[in-house]
Amino acid sequence: MTAVGSGVSAAIPSHAQIERVVATAKRPFVLIGERELEALRRAVATPGPKRDAYLKALSADRDGGRAAGVSIKASAERWAAAEIVIPQRGGHVHDFFCDCGTQLALPPDMQPKPAYTCPACGKSYSGEIFDAAVRCFRHHQLAAAALDLALAYAIDRDSRYADKAAEILRKYAEAYPGPHSDHLTGGILKQSLNEAMWIIPLAQTYDLVYDSPSLSDADKRAIEHKLFRPAAEGIRVCGLGGNWGSWHLSAVGVVGLAIRDAGMVEFALRAFEAQMRDELGDDGLWPESVHCYHFFPLQAFIYFAEAAYRAGIDLYNLQPKPGKGLRAMFGAPLQYMYPSFQLPAINDGWYVAWLPLNLYEIARLRYSDPVFTWVLAEGCKQQARAGASGPTRSLSRLVGPSLYWFLFGDPTIRSLSKGVKPPRFSSTNFANFGLCTLRNDRIMLTFHYGGFLGHGHPDKLSFTLFADGALLAPDYGTPGYGSKILHWYQSTAAHNTVAVDGADQARSRENNLDAFLSGKVAQYAQATATDVYPGVKHTRAILVIGGACFVVDDLTSDTVHDYDWLFRCEGAPRLFADYTDTQIDTACYSHVKLDSTQAFDGFYRVTWRAGRCNLAFGLFGSGIAGLGKCPAEDDMRHVSFLMCRQHGTSARFVAAFAPTRPGEQCSLTKTGALIRVESGNETIYLSTGTQSTGSLTTDADLAAVRITNGRVTGAFLANGKRLAWKGKPLIDKASTTATAESVF
Numbered sequence: 095m096t097a098v099g100s101g102v103s104a105a106i107p108s109h110a111q112i113e114r115v116v117a118t119a120k121r122p123f124v125l126i127g128e129r130e131l132e133a134l135r136r137a138v139a140t141p142g143p144k145r146d147a148y149l150k151a152l153s154a155d156r157d158g159g160r161a162a163g164v165s166i167k168a169s170a171e172r173w174a175a176a177e178i179v180i181p182q183r184g185g186h187v188h189d190f191f192c193d194c195g196t197q198l199a200l201p202p203d204m205q206p207k208p209a210y211t212c213p214a215c216g217k218s219y220s221g222e223i224f225d226a227a228v229r230c231f232r233h234h235q236l237a238a239a240a241l242d243l244a245l246a247y248a249i250d251r252d253s254r255y256a257d258k259a260a261e262i263l264r265k266y267a268e269a270y271p272g273p274h275s276d277h278l279t280g281g282i283l284k285q286s287l288n289e290a291m292w293i294i295p296l297a298q299t300y301d302l303v304y305d306s307p308s309l310s311d312a313d314k315r316a317i318e319h320k321l322f323r324p325a326a327e328g329i330r331v332c333g334l335g336g337n338w339g340s341w342h343l344s345a346v347g348v349v350g351l352a353i354r355d356a357g358m359v360e361f362a363l364r365a366f367e368a369q370m371r372d373e374l375g376d377d378g379l380w381p382e383s384v385h386c387y388h389f390f391p392l393q394a395f396i397y398f399a400e401a402a403y404r405a406g407i408d409l410y411n412l413q414p415k416p417g418k419g420l421r422a423m424f425g426a427p428l429q430y431m432y433p434s435f436q437l438p439a440i441n442d443g444w445y446v447a448w449l450p451l452n453l454y455e456i457a458r459l460r461y462s463d464p465v466f467t468w469v470l471a472e473g474c475k476q477q478a479r480a481g482a483s484g485p486t487r488s489l490s491r492l493v494g495p496s497l498y499w500f501l502f503g504d505p506t507i508r509s510l511s512k513g514v515k516p517p518r519f520s521s522t523n524f525a526n527f528g529l530c531t532l533r534n535d536r537i538m539l540t541f542h543y544g545g546f547l548g549h550g551h552p553d554k555l556s557f558t559l560f561a562d563g564a565l566l567a568p569d570y571g572t573p574g575y576g577s578k579i580l581h582w583y584q585s586t587a588a589h590n591t592v593a594v595d596g597a598d599q600a601r602s603r604e605n606n607l608d609a610f611l612s613g614k615v616a617q618y619a620q621a622t623a624t625d626v627y628p629g630v631k632h633t634r635a636i637l638v639i640g641g642a643c644f645v646v647d648d649l650t651s652d653t654v655h656d657y658d659w660l661f662r663c664e665g666a667p668r669l670f671a672d673y674t675d676t677q678i679d680t681a682c683y684s685h686v687k688l689d690s691t692q693a694f695d696g697f698y699r700v701t702w703r704a705g706r707c708n709l710a711f712g713l714f715g716s717g718i719a720g721l722g723k724c725p726a727e728d729d730m731r732h733v734s735f736l737m738c739r740q741h742g743t744s745a746r747f748v749a750a751f752a753p754t755r756p757g758e759q760c761s762l763t764k765t766g767a768l769i770r771v772e773s774g775n776e777t778i779y780l781s782t783g784t785q786s787t788g789s790l791t792t793d794a795d796l797a798a799v800r801i802t803n804g805r806v807t808g809a810f811l812a813n814g815k816r817l818a819w820k821g822k823p824l825i826d827k828a829s830t831t832a833t834a835e836s837v838f
């Protein structure tokens with residue numbers, strides 16, 4: 095940590111330095127500074143996108159309470175005329191969900207009602223926990239309103255806005271019932287987490303109207319002593335672990351800066367340093383879930399880091415351990431996200447989650463790395479595309495100009511980004527999180543091999559598949575935690591892995607990859623699970639080569655089991671042959687409905703037609719295949735579900751996937767012991783064991799040859815020494831190697 099502009103130092107400023115910085119920072123500085131405001135006023139005064147955003151629309155702030163499409167100016171005008179009534183203590187927003195997984199419709203006036211209705215299925219609910227949830231939303235809305243008023247005042251200098259912002263602060267000081275004493279007791283919101291999220295915009299508001307005539311000295315004393323101090327002192331005792339701790343420390347830090355309390359700021363700085371050192375993974379990811387719990391603490395940190403930065407303390411370049419800090423938290427997700435900027439919804443959290451461009455505005459501001467310019471320009475394009483065509487209703491509210499873009503963004507980002515090279519995307523192993531990506535220019539898979547972490551799911555060895563611009567086989571994350579259907583998302587069957595005897599996996603403690611190759615022609619990973627089903631060993635290998643990918647599973651046990659290979663896919667399935675109808679018992683999968691169950695011997699072939707991208711699929715071996723439907727991101731939308739059961743002491747599944755664009759032909763066949771995928775001008779041959787005769791000979795467990803326009807262009811093997819094609823050696827090693835490839 096360092097004073098701004100004085101070079102990088104890893105030391106926290108001394109108590110005396112913190113006291114000086116906190117006492118002398120020139121207001122406003124907590125959210126935005128005077129020079130930045132001057133630029134903003136100029137931008138808003140002239141026709142252009144900033145003026146449009148100010149007057150007409152800003153995207154929703156999911157955690158902050160601003161509705162979609164409502165501009166700061168419109169919000170300020172509306173609230174300036176509103177009567178401010180502070181509600182009683184609020185409850186928990188996750189209680190405000192229908193059994194089907196959809197959030198209930200909020201009353202437009204945000205006041206408790208006799209009943210609340212589900213907009214998806216029409217079911218209605220009533221009672222105190224729902225009223226309390228509405229009050230929680232209302233508190234967040236009032237805090238967001240105060241900030242909109244304060245920003246509008248800072249831009250327009252209209253005293254009506256400052257008066258109303260000051261009124262909200264004064265009324266909260268009168269109504270505040272007393273601090274939290276633990277994370278669910280005390281405060282004005284049930285969870286100390288919500289209390290932290292609510293107090294931050296109020297502290298930013300206070301800083302913005304502090305020097306206005308709307309606040310008297312007596313007001314300031316009352317607001318500091320009856321609202322900010324007790325709230326921050328309460329949050330401070332509620333713990334510093336996990337993402338709650340991130341919000342707790344940030345709220346204490348932001349309040350400390352806003353009321354110039356050096357003790358609070360020092361506490362927050364030390365807690366921030368400890369979280370970066372001890373909680374952030376060495377791989378740069380927050381080890382809970384990335385789409386939700388990585389950016390959730392990052393959002394909190396930025397509130398604190400921004401306020402500290404303007405005061406003269408640089409948290410952006412603090413690295414308590416080499417490579418660990420805010421820079422890593424911005425950088426690592428770029429290799430984790432799908433090419434569409436959607437984030438794989440592994441573990442708990444909303445399915446529809448995108449790289450949050452709002453936060454990347456701050457990355458561009460605080461780091462000179464052009465990669466963040468590219469992220470913003472390309473991200474806008476991708477999100478506009480998805481907003482126009484996406485199947486998911488909740489996306490549109492997140493697309494559009496964001497608050498940080500409005501405050502600090504550059505409207506000419508697209509032309510600025512011309513000539514900026516995109517980052518080099520490559521297969522990446524996030525070793526702490528226990529997930530690797532496998533990708534080439536058409537395909538990206540995630541492979542979740544790691545142990546069970548906070549907010550984890552029993553999804554060991556599960557994969558997701560993205561190809562040709564479409565997320566074909568996702569993990570759907572979770573709906574709201576209050577949903578009755580939550581247990582489905584937290585079950586093994588809701589994931590693309592192998593379930594044993596229909597049971598959920600135990601929580602794994604293993605976090606190892608057997609092999610990983612980020613190659614020029616082949617992308618490969620292999621992992622083994624021995625602790626998720628007692629007495630069962632499961633090894634899964636995934637290979638991406640050219641336009642095909644292969645998933646090979648081996649399961650062994652001393653006793654007999656039902657082994658269920660599970661997969662779901664967007665789009666409509668089409669079966670390619672007649673198989674024999676038969677029966678299997680799937681009572682264990684409560685939310686799965688099978689339309690057909692068929693025995694096959696040799697090859698089971700399906701193609702999913704998903705609009706932008708089709709997926710040819712073949713499962714080689716024998717077993718009973720069940721094709722039907724299961725819930726997608728909630729119980730109102732269902733997707734195609736495929737399971738394949740083998741029964742015995744062991745099982746082997748060999749699956750081949752080939753994405754095709756509409757109109758492209760793909761043939762998937764087995765000739766002798768070789769699987770052949772032919773698409774366009776490319777053919778891939780895969781061998782899943784030793785071959786001593788035929789075109790492809792090898793001693794490896796897994797081997798593949800890529801042929802382009804009739805010429806061998808690549809070869810790969812796993813756990814072997816030799817691979818030859820028509821007698822010509824392609825790979826020839828002196829000793830057995832985990833992975834090897836050749837490019838021709």
Ligand SMILES: [Zn+2]
Pocket residue numbers: 192193194195196212213214215216217
């Ligand atoms: Zn419903």
Ligand SMILES: [Zn+2]
Pocket residue numbers: 439440441442551553569570571583589
């Ligand atoms: Zn999951």
